[in-house]
Amino acid sequence: MAKYLYRLGLWAARGGKKVLLGAIIILVALGAIGLTLGPSFSNELTIPNTPADKAAKIISQEFSQPGVQAAKIQVVFKAPDGETLESEKWQKVMEDTITGMSKAPDVALATTPMQLKNLNMTKQIGYGEVTFKAAALDVSAETKDVIVHQLDAARAAGLQTEARGDIQITEGGEFPVEVIGIIAAFVILAITFASFLAAGLPIVSAAVGLGVGMLGIVIASSFIEVQSVSLSLAAMLGLAVGIDYALFIITRFRQQMAQGYTVQESVAIANGTAGSAVLFAGVTVVIGLLGLSVAGIPFLTMMGVASALCVITTVLVSIIVLPALLGWMGHKISPAKGKKAGSSRKSGSSKKQSSSKWGTFVTKRPLLVSFVSIALLATITVPFTHINLGLPSDGTMKSTDMTERRAFDLLTEGYGVGVNASLVIGAQVANPTEATAGDIAKIKDEISGLADVQTITPPFPGPSGKLYLMTVMPKSGPDDTKTKDLVKAIRDLSSRTQAENGIELLVTGTTAMNIDIANKLNDALPVFAALIVVLAYVILVLVFRSIFIPLKAVLGFLLSLGATLGFVVFVVQDGHLNSFFGFPATSPILAFMPVILIGILFGLAMDYEIFLVSKMREVYAHTGDARKAILDGVRDSGKVVTAAGLIMISVFIGFMLAPDAIIKSMGLALAFGVLFDAFVVRMTLVPAVMSLMGKSAWYMPRWLDRILPNIDVEGESILHEVEKTKKKSA
Template identity: 75%
Template sequence: MAKYLFKLGLWSARSSKKVLLGTLIVLLALGALILSFGWSFSSELTIPNTPADKAAKVIGAEFAAAGQTGPKIQIVFKAPEGQTLDTAQWQKVMDDTMKGIGEVSEVAGVTTPAQLQNLSPGKQIAYGEATFKVPAPDVKEETKTKIEQRLDNARAAGLQAESRGDVELSQGGEFPVEVIGIIAAFVILAVTFGSFLAAGMPIVSALIGLGVGMLGIMLATHVVEVQSVSLSLAAMLGLAVGIDYALFIITRFKQQLAQGYSVQESVAIANGTAGSAVLFAGVTVVIGLLGLSVARIPFLTMMGISSALCVITTVAVSLIVLPAILGWLGHKISPAKAKQQAKKRNAKQAASGSAWGLFVTKRPLLVAVVSVILLGVIAIPFFHINLGLPSEGTTKAKDTTERKAFDLLTEGYGAGYNASLVIGAVVDRPSDAVTQDIAKIADEIKQLPGVQAVSPAIPGPSGKLYLMTAIPQTGPDDTKTKSLVKAIRALSERTEADHRIELLVTGTTAMNIDIADKLNQALPVFAALIVILAYMLLVVVFRSLVIPLKAVLGFLLSLGATLGFVVFVVQDGHLLGLLGFPGSGPILAFLPVILIGILFGLAMDYEIFLVSKMREVYAHTGDARQAVLDGVRDSGKVVTAAGLIMISVFVGFMLAPDAIIKSMGLALAFGVLFDAFVVRMTLVPAVMSLMGKSAWYMPKWLDRILPNVDVEGESIMAEMEKKGKKIA
């Protein structure tokens, strides 16, 4: 593999202008296609064939003929302080507002608060409803603007008016959070390389790879359903790994320049050596991302595929386009004077070793124990994790109309109103005495623990399905609400046996609960699969049975600490203000799966970058301790810079207004912090020092049958030495 990448890098360096022109043409062509066809992302996070999904389809089919389907929004009103909404003045303002909304072209119809008779007990809060003619994603911005104008008129009259539901009125305009990570990455790279030109190259390379990947994802939205959150995750990951991979290659390029190789020789060697590590690091990330499909959850599968596409394009750009950039501008990175200084510095480092490496290898047992205890303590909150899909009360910023509407409904009707459960009673017998049985069942539901109220049952057009709504006493994110959903479904077993009436439970809250349960079931299978596949890959790369095992166990420690810290912040409510979260709530149901897929790949990236150098030294010297010292010294700075860049990019996404993106940014930022600095840079050298030569144990029979991927590029360097540093 190293020889092929060596030749690829040499070709790119020699054909730099052609490669860069071709890249520009590809970007322009993809951009032109996007401008012509646009894109169509979905906002739905659903799982087919869950109990709530099946119930929603049955109920939807029953009431579709009656024209009672279509996306809806609630318009929530609140009277001024000290006043109530039951006066003629405020009734007129609410009626006029709803009438104005009903006149908007894409609105099918409206229902006023007076028609719904839903004044809150204190008579200060009420809401109307508007139903749309078109699916929620197809509602035009012009329509949203006109509805917002009607709300502004109500506000000008003196009422508070907010909206929530299937169509969100809060529009974009947010600062592009990716810019924050890019700026931070540029500063870190400038310090690492001591050159603004060199610092800009990894960012340019990453942006090209990310651009190709994201444009490809946008085009794919016309063929398959892609969720909008997939693009954010792909951008977050593609940008971070793209910069890191370019950093690793450019670092090796500078080392070869300092040793007297020409620009083209240095490019080719860097691509064959560091490029091999980048390729295998990228493969581990892609394995983790594609492994998300094991859960058989469509939106999760698409998130994995989208992110994997961005990783693949950034790897390809790092191995093809970056060598062309280096071949074109590489001679400006390290002038002759700097080469001599680098030689002296390298000689001094070789004699003294890394200060951090010396510290760890002198007291490996103490360092290892402290590291494990630290990560273990941080992981403790993980054991009371509550998974779910957060509601508007935890995902929406406090200044959005959706969050304000959510809070008003909670204030007026109680926390359980926002957790309403839609219950369909399906009748499987002749209609005699059905009405009485449905009434009895409704009374039984009222008596269940945690039920605040149950609406009267409404018969469907066929007479075979009755619809009612149960209001829990607790909110949508509360574990007691989950227990209530299970209790109603358990009651269905008895109603089927006694009355031949099945109870179906659906609604947003029930769907979120089912999604969380489905993800929990998929998590062990997914985790086991990617760990086994990655272990096998690392055995081939490192020619060792023990080091891949150490890498996997280290990942489990960092994963536990990451999830523990996320629970401590997001669920337990600590540091919310400092980290910018709108409120505490459950952990995003698919966050652990995504975190495992991504963090495992990144952890293996750092493992490959760090340990591949150790293996190279051990293969030449047979000195296990020196291999650890040289690995920490030569690759430690790269891993440190790469980790800081990753954290910077993910912290940038933590500043996004969307709490889902924010929570993923938090998890990945602290996951990289724990893994790169506590596990890879501290625990790994400590454990390898304790194991000594046994770390590199490999049965001879297994070593013979495994392919030699030469990830360190030993064959290239041997060939270069034979040719006297000249490329044939």
Template identity: 75%
Template sequence: MAKYLYRLGLWAAKSRKKVLLGTLVVLIALGIAALSLGPSFSSELTIPNTPADKAGKVIGEAFGAAANPSAKIQVVFKAPEGKTLESAELQTVITDTLDAIGQDSGVAGVTNPMQLKNLSADKRIGYGEVSFKTAAGEVTEATKETIKHQVDIARNAGLQTETRGDVELSKGGEFPVEVIGIIAAFIILAITFASFLAAGLPILSALIGLGGGMLGIVLCSTFIEIQSVCLSLAAMLGLAVGIDYALFMITRFKQQLAKGFSVQESVAIANGTAGSAVLFAGVTVVIGLLGLSVARIPFLTMMGISSAFCVITTVLLTIVVLPAILGWMGHKLTPERENKLFKKSKANKQKASSSKWGLFVTKRPLFASFASIILLAVIAIPFFHINLGLPSDGTTKAKDTTERKAYDLLTEGYGVGFNASLIIGAQVDKPAEDSSQAIAKIQAEIGKLPGVQSVTPAIPAPSGKLYLMTVMPQTGPDDTKTKDLVKEIRNFSNETEQSDHIQLLVTGTTAMNIDIAQKLNDALPVFAALIVVLAYIILVLVFRSLFIPLKAVLGFLLSLGATLGFVVFVVQDGHLLNVFGFPASGPILAFLPVILIGILFGLAMDYEIFLVSKMREVYAHTGDPRKAILDGVRDSGKVVTSAGLIMISVFFGFMLAPDAMIKSIGLALAFGVLFDAFVVRMTLVPAVMSLMGKSAWYLPKWLDRILPNIDVEGESIMEEIGKKKNKKIA
């Protein structure tokens, strides 16, 4: 593989104009195609065939709504202090507002609070409903603007008016948070390379790869269902790994320049050596992402595929386009030009202290090991009371959005359980005259269950085989007690089936979210086990050792536990919410642990490969395990440190996004990289390897003969180049 990449790099450097022009043509073609077709992303996170999903389909068919995909929103009103919504003045405002909205061509119909008879106990809060003619994603901007305009008119009349539902009206005008991460990455790269030009090249390479990946995803969204969160996750990951991989390549390129190689030779060698590591590291990230499909959850699978596509695009750009860019501008990155930015005393000081951290860790391996393990274990403690769920407007929407204000008004008017309402379908096996009496009895029994605030009277379907009622819990949609209530009702269904031959079907948004969270929770152990086994096998192939991969996998589990523990500490337990900008505490995003395992696995293996591959190279030549550790920390530690800081910067930029879902993913990935790169890879890895000595590199001879030799460091290339030089000298 290294030899092929060497030839590819040499070709790209020599044919730089063709490569760059071809890349530009492809990007323009993708852009034109994506813009002409237009993006079509879904905002729904659903899992088919869960109990709530099946119940929803049965109820929809019974009441003739199965084929009705139209969206709905609630328009919530609150009367000013001292007035009620029953006053003639406010009734006129409400009627005029909803009637004006109803005249829009995209609106199917409206109902006002008086028709729905839903005024709160103090008569100050009520809500109307707006039904659209199309699904949420097809509602036009013109219709949204009509609704926002009428809502503003009602507000100007002194009536607080907010909206929430399938169609969001508060989107748009958001600051591109990616810019913050890019600026921070540029600063780190400028310090690392001591050159603004060298600092700009990794970002340029990453942006080209990211652009291709994003345009490809946008194009695919017109043909297959892709959730909008997939685009954010792919951008987050593609940008981070793109900069990191380019950093690794350019670092090796500059090292070859310093050794006297020409620009084109340096490009080819960097592509054959560092490019091999980049390709292998990218493969591990892609494997982790595609492994998300093991859960058999459609939106999670699409997240993995979208992100993997972006990573693949980034890797291809790194090993094809970046060599062309270096072939074009590499002569401006000479060591002599770099030294002008630094004083000699500073350069000498850096050279002398380059392995201080390695010396510190290897002299105190027991202390470093125990300190790292205890630190990560303590941070991981909150993980043991994790509560998984899906986002609600009360936990994900910023307090100044109309959706969050509507959520709070409904909670104020009807109780916290209003936003967690459960739809119960009572399915009668054989309709009879006494069916209504049995349903009334069941309704009364449900009302007595712990955690139930109220139950509406049962409404029969036209067939008489299904009765519909709504249960309002005493707790909110994110509360564990609401989950317990859903289980209670489903358990109660077993009793009603035996006694009355009536099955209870529980559905509604809250029930669906609970089922999705449970499905994801069930998939987590299988997925984690698969990733751990896969990581071990891959690292055995790379490092030809039984114990180094075991250490790497255990380190990954430690950093994963600490990351999840910290996220629970902040997001669920409500600590430091203002520091990180979360609107409120709430459950952990149900798919976050699975996403985190897939991504953090890939990134952890990246750092492991970058760091330990150098150690393996030195140990293979010297047989001295301590020298191998010191040289690895000295030569690769700077790259791992810079790469980790860049990753953290990019993910931190996404933490500033207003969407709490993206914010929580950014938080988890930023601190996951922090724990893994700096505590595990830069501290625990060299400390444990110091304790293990030569045994760290143990591999049975019979297994060594069987395993394929993966030349990640490109040793075969360097040997071949050395032989050619010797022949020329001779």
């Protein structure tokens, strides 16, 4: 592989302008196609064939047109203090508002609070409903504009008016948070390279790769269902790895320049050596992301595929377009400091070189450093033991600047927290008889007697007489574990009613669906985690030709993963430092976060492991000195890994500033995941543990070494060829 990348880098460097022109043409073509088709993203996070999903389909077939799931919103009104919505003045405002909304193109039916007779006990709060002719994705922007206009008109009249439901009312006006990460990355790169030109190249390379990947996702959204959160996650990850991968290649390019190679030779060698590590590291990230499909959850699979696409495009740009950029303007980039031009790579490694202060500190006290690192990560992991998984609601994941959140709060104020956690119960009768109505009434009384039930509506029979509909309002909110227990209790009751009366209880509604999705994701987590751990071990055995170093790497990954999840629970769920990080309220942890975090953090952790330990392996292969290998690895690769980690963190922190709490929580998890893994595990625990292990760290049974393929990540083969070529030409 290294030889092919060497030739690819040499070709790109020699034809730099042609390669760059080709990249621009591809970007423009994809942009034109993307603009023509337009984006079409979904905001729904659903899983087909869960109990709640099956129940919703059965109820929909009985009470509405089969296959049609029309969108609906609630329009919530609150009268000023000391007044009620029953006054003639406010009734007219509500009627005008709802009537105005009914005239929007996609609205099928609109009702006022007075028509629904659902004012709260104080008569100060009530809500109307607007039902659309189509599903949420098909509601036009024109209809949304009409709704927003009517909300503003009601507020101007003095009546607080908010809306929430299946369609998103609050849109646009978001600051491009990617810019913050890019600015921070540029500053870090400028300090690392001591050159603005060298600092700008990784950002240009990452921007091209990200642009191609993002445009590909936009185009794909016109043909398949892609969630909007997939685009944000792909942008976050593609930008971070794109800058990091370019950093690794440019660093090696400057080292080769310092050793007296020409620009084109330096580009080719950098592409064959660091490019090999980039390609292999990118493959590990892609494997982790595509592994999300193991869970069998469509929206999670799409998140992985979209992110993997961006990683693939950034890797390709790093090994094709970046060499072209370096071949074109590489002569303007200063060589790496600290190495004399003309010194060969081999002779340079044989001379006694100074070690980094950090490497010396760690290797002199490996036992103490190992104990402190493990103890720190284990302590941070503790909150993970009481993690509560769930899906976002308007009350936990949206800020008070959004009308959806304000509507949620008004409903809670007027009707209690359970109003936002309503459960739809369908009582399905196998063989209706004269006693069926009485049996349904008894079941209704049993449900009302369950713990956490606040109210339950009378059973309403469907046209066929085989399905009765009830709505349960819990005492607890949609994110409360008591609501989960209530759903389980009703389903447990169904087992008995089926045996006694032939009546099955179907539980659905948004809250029940979210609970089922969380349970499904929770069940998939152990399988996915086991797959990733085994895969990581096998890959690293191939790379490092050792059975103990990969074991250490995997255990380190588990430590950083546990600490990351523990810290996220500490902040998001337990509420510590909540306002500091800008979260609107405490909430359960996103049900899909642990799975996504495992996939992404696995890839990033293996990136740092490969870039750090591959240098150690190179030195150990030449000298047989385990301690020197550690010191040289920390000295030569530590600065790059540190810069890469800081860049990753900066990009993810930028996404933490997003108003969308889903993106914010993912940014928090990934930022601190990289912090724990890059700096506590890879830069501290890895050299400490390897110091304790000594030469045994590199143990590999001879029989296993013979049968495994040799993956030349460092590109040693091409370096030997280059040295021979230089000697012959001399």
